[in-house]
Amino acid sequence: MAHRLGVIADDFTGATDIAGFMVANGWRVTQLIGHGPAEVPAEVDAVVISLKSRSCPVEQAVADSLAALERLQELGCDRFFFKYCSTFDSTAEGNIGPVTDALLTALDQDFTVICPALPVNGRTVCHGNLFVNGVLLNESGMKDHPVTPMRDASLPRLMAAQANGKVGLVDYQAVLAGAGAVKAKLAELQADGINYAVLDTLTMADLPVLGEAVSELTLVTGGSGLGAGLARHATGGEGAALARELGAPDAAGRAVVLSGSCSQMTNAQVAAYRQQAPHRMVEVESCLSDPEACAIELADWVAAQPASPAPMLYATQPADALARIQAEYGAVRASEAVEGVFARIAARLAEQGFSKFIVAGGETSGIVTQSLAVSGFHIGPQIAPGVPWVRALDKPLSLALKSGNFGDEQFFAKAQEFYHD
Numbered sequence: 001m002a003h004r005l006g007v008i009a010d011d012f013t014g015a016t017d018i019a020g021f022m023v024a025n026g027w028r029v030t031q032l033i034g035h036g037p038a039e040v041p042a043e044v045d046a047v048v049i050s051l052k053s054r055s056c057p058v059e060q061a062v063a064d065s066l067a068a069l070e071r072l073q074e075l076g077c078d079r080f081f082f083k084y085c086s087t088f089d090s091t092a093e094g095n096i097g098p099v100t101d102a103l104l105t106a107l108d109q110d111f112t113v114i115c116p117a118l119p120v121n122g123r124t125v126c127h128g129n130l131f132v133n134g135v136l137l138n139e140s141g142m143k144d145h146p147v148t149p150m151r152d153a154s155l156p157r158l159m160a161a162q163a164n165g166k167v168g169l170v171d172y173q174a175v176l177a178g179a180g181a182v183k184a185k186l187a188e189l190q191a192d193g194i195n196y197a198v199l200d201t202l203t204m205a206d207l208p209v210l211g212e213a214v215s216e217l218t219l220v221t222g223g224s225g226l227g228a229g230l231a232r233h234a235t236g237g238e239g240a241a242l243a244r245e246l247g248a249p250d251a252a253g254r255a256v257v258l259s260g261s262c263s264q265m266t267n268a269q270v271a272a273y274r275q276q277a278p279h280r281m282v283e284v285e286s287c288l289s290d291p292e293a294c295a296i297e298l299a300d301w302v303a304a305q306p307a308s309p310a311p312m313l314y315a316t317q318p319a320d321a322l323a324r325i326q327a328e329y330g331a332v333r334a335s336e337a338v339e340g341v342f343a344r345i346a347a348r349l350a351e352q353g354f355s356k357f358i359v360a361g362g363e364t365s366g367i368v369t370q371s372l373a374v375s376g377f378h379i380g381p382q383i384a385p386g387v388p389w390v391r392a393l394d395k396p397l398s399l400a401l402k403s404g405n406f407g408d409e410q411f412f413a414k415a416q417e418f419y420h421d
Contacts, residue, residue, distance in 0.1 A: 005230065006077030007048040008068045008103070010061070010084050010095065012366040013387075013403035014224070015050035018083045019379040020388030021228035022046055023244055026235030031377040031390065033369055035071045040376070045234070046227075047075050052366050053099070054089055055147045061095040062102045069106055079218055080107065081230075085403075086116045086123035086223035087137060088130055088158060089148040097162030100196070100221055107218050110165070111190045114155055115210060115222030117201035120385045121406065123223065128169045128198045129153045141264050141405075144319070146331055155198045165195025172200040175209060182213035201225065208232040224386055247380025247391045249398035251419045253355025256302050257312035257412050258342055260364030262322045263404030269360065270316045273412040277309040284315070284325050287337040295344030302345070303352050310358065310416060313345065339363055343371035350397065358400045358415045365401035372397060383415045384408065 009015035012033075019029045027045040040047055049068040053061035069080065082096075082103055090096045104110060117125045122133035130153050132140035137153040152158055156167040168189040174181045182199075189197050199210055204225070211229025214220050220230075257277070259270050273279070280301055286294040298313055305311040315338045317325065325334050346357060346368045357372070359365045374397060377390035383400055384407040391398045400415045407414075 002045075003079055004044070004075070004077045005046040005079050005081055006069070006072030006075070007046060007081040007083050007227070008065050008072070009048055009050050010054040010099070011052060011362040012050045012369055013362045013401045014054075014083055014085060015048045016377070016379070016388055016390055016401045017386040017403060017406070018081075018224035018227040019046070019048045019377075019390075020382045020386060021224045022231040023247070023379045023388065024382055025228050025231035026238050027231040028246075029379045030393070031379060033374055033376055035067070040075055045231070047072060047077060050366075050369075053095060054085070054362070056095070058094040058098050061099055065099045066102055066106055069103060080220075081227060082219065082221040083227065084116065084221065084223065086118040086121065086225065087132060087142050087150060088116045088155065089142075089145065089150070090158070090162060091148055092161050094162050096221070097159055097164075101164050103219055104195070109218050111195055111197070112217060112219045112221055113186070113197045113199055113214050114159055114167075115199040115201060115220070115226040116155070117199070118223050118225040118386065119202065119204050119206075120225075123225070125155065125199065125201045126172060127200065128156045130155055146322070146326070159196050159198070163196065166193055167196045167198065168192070168194035169198045170200060172202060175200055175206050179209050179212035182210060186213065244381040247378040247389055249356055249380065249389045249391065249419045250396065253353060253396065254307050255310035255356035255358060255416060256349055256354055257310050257314075257358045258346065258364060258368060259312065259314035259316045259360040260338060260342060261361030261402075261404035262317050262319070265405040265407065266316050266360045267318055268409045269407065269411050270312070270314050272409040273312055276413060278305040278311040280313050282313055282315040282338055282341060284329055284334050284338060287341045288329065288333070291337060291341050291344065295341045295348060298341070299345045299348040299352070302349060308416070308420070309413065310356075312412065313342075315342075316360070335363065339367040343367045347371045355396055356398045356419070358402075358412055360402045360404070362403055369399065369401070374399075381418060383418065384411055387411070389415070389418055
């Protein structure tokens with residue numbers, strides 16, 4: 001019997017990120033929202049469960065991840081992947097370390113790998129240090145992330161601070177020597193009592209090597225790059241075109257762009273798209289004072305705009321403006337109010353026949369997906385590395401769920417090229 005990989009992703013955009021890379025490398029993938037429907041297609045190679053466990057309390061992240069593991073086992077998965085962000089988004093307390101430890105215990109294992117690298121998007125690991133576009137993680141924009149500020153680039157130190165076991169390193173010399181050398185190094189580390197092996201990764205060509213080296217482990221952890229490597233090793237990339245067709249967006253129905261991320265790239269994307277399409281800002285004060293009225297007014301404005309290019313609603317702000325908003329209203333209160341309005345807007349637009357939602361930001365993607373009552377996705381073609389179109393399993397809806405810094409400045413326009421002639 002062929003192996004089926006079960007992926008536990010700690011946020012919605014991260015789930016579509018890894019699913020998209022696996023599809024691009026030849027695997028058939030179904031993504032579930034939470035625990036999803038009772039069944040998944042029999043022929044899929046991987047099942048991805050999307051959680052919102054990246055920045056919730058540690059106890060909740062562990063409980064949700066263990067429940068997802070149990071569900072994946074029920075669906076016939078016998079190998080598992082804990083997927084987190086390529087910038088290792090976490091705090092000193094977790095959630096990556098505690099979730100990894102809980103999954104290892106549940107699977108009666110004591111060893112796994114740590115591999116967040118995604119070179120195509122500038123995330124590389126050298127001597128165990130994580131770089132973003134050639135800059136150390138703690139010197140990149142992640143150093144001031146509002147929820148998970150990253151103040152250290154050393155993955156061994158970061159993991160040791162939040163996990164219970166010992167951390168080792170597979171350096172780049174072993175990776176260059178091939179999968180056999182990596183396997184030998186992993187065996188050596190495990191024999192020495194190491195529980196987590198950080199994998200140096202500098203290029204996309206390294207990923208199939210690492211995928212082969214870790215393919216027999218019961219649990220691996222990392223970013224979407226390692227998912228791509230596992231799929232490429234198993235298939236050689238064959239079948240990717242057919243897999244992408246299942247999730248391609250339908251030309252019928254209207255589209256909208258909803259942007260909640262305040263990352264540097266999303267700010268650039270919003271600025272570029274404002275020159276191309278009708279747009280309105282989602283004001284925090286209106287979201288707080290009367291969220292229902294705010295959502296109705298904005299949704300009706302969207303519906304009144306021309307169908308193409310898709311109109312945009314955005315709460316995206318540059319760093320200085322975001323800081324003022326958070327100081328005035330409180331970071332959590334402001335964020336939850338805006339997300340709640342986006343959820344109401346999406347539900348209202350779906351009732352009015354909108355069938356394509358292009359969404360920027362992990363939290364925004366999660367709340368929009370939940371508001372649309374989508375239980376799972378077929379994974380379609382990639383708009384940008386890590387951002388595929390996905391199609392709902394049980395209703396005529398397609399979504400593009402973009403993590404904050406993914407895509408180039410023309411992302412919102414490029415997404416619409418997939419269904420326009």
